[in-house]
Amino acid sequence: MYRVLARAYRSTTFDEVVGQEVTATTLKNALKSGRIHHGYLFTGTRGVGKTSMARILAKALNCLAFEAPTPTPCCKCESCTAVAEGQDIDVVEIDAASNTGVDNIRELRSNATLRPARARFKVYIIDEVHMLSTGAFNALLKTLEEPPPHVKFILATTEIQKVPATIISRCQRFDFKAINTDAMASHLAKIAAAEHVQTDDGVLRRVARLANGSMRDALSLLDQLLSYDPKHLTSAIVNEVLPPPHDELSAAVLQCVADRDAAGALRALDIALQTGRTVDRFCDHLIEHVRTLMLLRVCGPDTDLVDVAATIRTTLISQAEKFDGPTYVYMIALLEELRRNVKFSGAARALADAAVVRLAMSHQFTDLGVLLGRLEGNDAAATASPADAKKNAAPDSAARRGPTPIAPAPSRSAAEQPAQRRTPAEWERATRDPLVQRVKAAVDGTLLDIRPAQPAGANAAPPSEVADEGEPTLFATEE
Numbered sequence: 001m002y003r004v005l006a007r008a009y010r011s012t013t014f015d016e017v018v019g020q021e022v023t024a025t026t027l028k029n030a031l032k033s034g035r036i037h038h039g040y041l042f043t044g045t046r047g048v049g050k051t052s053m054a055r056i057l058a059k060a061l062n063c064l065a066f067e068a069p070t071p072t073p074c075c076k077c078e079s080c081t082a083v084a085e086g087q088d089i090d091v092v093e094i095d096a097a098s099n100t101g102v103d104n105i106r107e108l109r110s111n112a113t114l115r116p117a118r119a120r121f122k123v124y125i126i127d128e129v130h131m132l133s134t135g136a137f138n139a140l141l142k143t144l145e146e147p148p149p150h151v152k153f154i155l156a157t158t159e160i161q162k163v164p165a166t167i168i169s170r171c172q173r174f175d176f177k178a179i180n181t182d183a184m185a186s187h188l189a190k191i192a193a194a195e196h197v198q199t200d201d202g203v204l205r206r207v208a209r210l211a212n213g214s215m216r217d218a219l220s221l222l223d224q225l226l227s228y229d230p231k232h233l234t235s236a237i238v239n240e241v242l243p244p245p246h247d248e249l250s251a252a253v254l255q256c257v258a259d260r261d262a263a264g265a266l267r268a269l270d271i272a273l274q275t276g277r278t279v280d281r282f283c284d285h286l287i288e289h290v291r292t293l294m295l296l297r298v299c300g301p302d303t304d305l306v307d308v309a310a311t312i313r314t315t316l317i318s319q320a321e322k323f324d325g326p327t328y329v330y331m332i333a334l335l336e337e338l339r340r341n342v343k344f345s346g347a348a349r350a351l352a353d354a355a356v357v358r359l360a361m362s363h364q365f366t367d368l369g370v371l372l373g374r375l376e377g378n379d380a381a382a383t384a385s386p387a388d389a390k391k392n393a394a395p396d397s398a399a400r401r402g403p404t405p406i407a408p409a410p411s412r413s414a415a416e417q418p419a420q421r422r423t424p425a426e427w428e429r430a431t432r433d434p435l436v437q438r439v440k441a442a443v444d445g446t447l448l449d450i451r452p453a454q455p456a457g458a459n460a461a462p463p464s465e466v467a468d469e470g471e472p473t474l475f476a477t478e479e
């Protein structure tokens with residue numbers, strides 16, 4: 001019978017777990033020295049080996065081939081084989097996602113008082129523990145505080161921030177890292193060899209990059225490829241079957257932004273979303289990509305803060321040169337705003353399109369800001385943007401690096417004409433202008449207003465005859 005790769009190649013010993021060497025070593029040493037805690041908490045994104053590690057720890061605690069807990073369980077005894085299958089009577093796996101209630105935990109507590117049937121410990125592995133209800137957490141807390149000596153808990157979660165601090169502080173916590181691309185690719189190569197599959201250069205690395213740190217995702221992608229051709233995986237098959245990695249899609253969008261090509265950026269976004277990614281997933285990827293470029297730009301190409309495969313590092317370094325530090329900060333702020341907004345919007349796609357256009361055409365958007373500033377008689381506030389601070393620091397940077405998201409300079413006419421106070425009638429006309437209304441509607445609430453806060457007193461006083469009706473502004477400025 002065919003077993004999916006993720007199950008067939010699940011790690012069975014501490015030394016086999018890929019990418020979590022620190023956790024594995026710490027647990028092995030604890031087992032060797034007998035300093036075994038009664039509660040462990042494994043946290044990390046999905047598919048990084050939490051459940052595998054929990055089962056290995058359970059085997060290590062209960063292996064029948066040894067007199068005491070061992071760092072090297074035999075993997076052959078009744079206990080080890082049953083645990084590996086998730087069928088052991090003394091090692092109870094609970095999926096908190098489907099057992100959220102207080103009753104489930106009460107039942108667990110009353111069973112926990114019973115001695116284990118054949119092994120040394122009763123081990124409870126609670127997966128996705130953050131899904132428990134408040135009542136269930138409280139019930140669990142009592143047991144975690146003073147468990148019977150024969151009971152061990154292994155809690156696993158992908159969302160540590162949802163686990164109460166009282167639970168966390170009663171466990172030994174291990175943070176599982178996303179598995180880096182090189183380690184994953186070499187593990188995939190071993191599996192391919194074991195399955196007698198030939199692979200072209202770069203195929204497995206491509207799979208590893210797509211999996212984004214999750215071994216389980218990598219193995220199911222490999223499964224998918226193998227059902228297309230179980231003998232030989234070529235680059236052509238990968239191109240056919242798998243979507244392009246998100247960093248390529250993100251790079252394509254940013255390239256268009258750098259070229260101020262809004263149409264191209266929209267097309268690139270469309271391609272990215274056609275591959276089945278949701279808008280907020282894509283935002284995550286784009287933010288991560290921009291962050292990588294920012295680190296490369298700010299810390300230099302050799303920085304170890306960036307964890308990318310050697311093969312794409314060169315490409316990223318050359319892309320990083322296209323923008324400067326403040327621009328990256330602006331982009332991240334804008335994309336983060338977008339990411340938050342799409343979660344609560346029925347028009348996520350439109351917001352994403354608008355944000356991409358704004359990034360690509362931000363030079364024009366800021367000209368508009370200057371224009372609106374002049375309407376408000378407020379040149380200083382409208383033009384003294386972070387871009388100007390940057391421009392003053394490095395006057396040639398804008399020209400040399402091409403686009404910056406904020407206008408390189410106020411338009412000539414703005415610079416030439418002194419600020420003018422508008423009469424109330426002019427204000428009325430200006431704010432009722434359909435174009436201004438549309439721009440206001442498009443920008444308000446959806447995207448960042450990049451103007452700095454107005455300094456107290458500066459240009460703030462409206463003409464006295466307007467004061468009674470409140471200060472006229474195009475944008476709501478109160479925070």
Ligand SMILES: [Zn+2]
Nearest residue numbers: 063074077080
């Ligand atoms: Zn054993």
